Amino acid sequence: MTLNDFYAFAASHHSQVVFYFALVPFAALLAGFMERREGHLPPWNYLYSAMLYLVAIPAVFSVGLTAYRWLFERSSIMEADLVLQIVPVISLILTVLFIRRQVSLRALPGFGRLSGLVLLIAAGLILLWGIDRTRIILFSQLPMQYLVAVFLLLLIVLRYGFKRVVG
Known part of the structure; x- marks a missing residue:
């Protein structure tokens, strides 16, 4: 499977992509309700760190791919796939906001x-x-x-x- 095949597969399954990127911030919000002032201790800090990585890596990939397409391929902004280019970034922002309310990001491994x-x-x-x-x-x-x-x-x-x- 090439990178283009993976991108085409994700583009044809928007509902699964949106579900994944909605599930992680929801899990961070739910974890914040479940723990009380113990976010800096294991296992909560590892859970928060894993949730951040689950959305940060695709978001960084999305931003990098978008920058590559705009800068090197000179594609138009009007051809952008909003689900694959915007939803991961929004999910990352929401996840960081929910986790930051519970624990300092520096405390996460x-x-x-x-x-x-x-x-x-x-x-x-x-x-x-x-x-x-x-x-x-x-x-x-x-x-x-x-x-x-x-x-x-x-x-x-x-x-x-x-x-x-x-x-």
């Missing part, structure tokens, strides 16, 4: 690495987009100090993101 992963993916996309847009010929027309400044800035962002992922 692995959550700092997730934000580092998002930063690393964003920096990689920016780097690739910059290379795609500038073409190799334009590098010779840029003043050297701008080229070095852009390279150092991207290197710092990538290193910071990598440190957050590795720990």
Whole structure:
């Protein structure tokens, strides 16, 4: 199964996608009612962390795929599949809001690495987009100090993101 096959399969089963992305925030809300001030202790912190990862990974994938399609394939925003591109992000936002009311996100295992992963993916996309847009010929027309400044800035962002992922 290719990535295109998976995307086509998900696009043809919108009801299951919406059900999944509605179930996780609902479970976070329900878990918040079930536990009382114990969200930072096991097993609640692992449950909250798992719920965050269940929606964050697809949401990051959705945002990355959307950015790729708009920046590199130059597809129109009017061709966007709202269920596959917007619903995961809304589900992530709701899940984070429900969980943050119960426990500090810093108390959850692995959550700092997730934000580092998002930063690393964003920096990689920016780097690739910059290379795609500038073409190799334009590098010779840029003043050297701008080229070095852009390279150092991207290197710092990538290193910071990598440190957050590795720990």
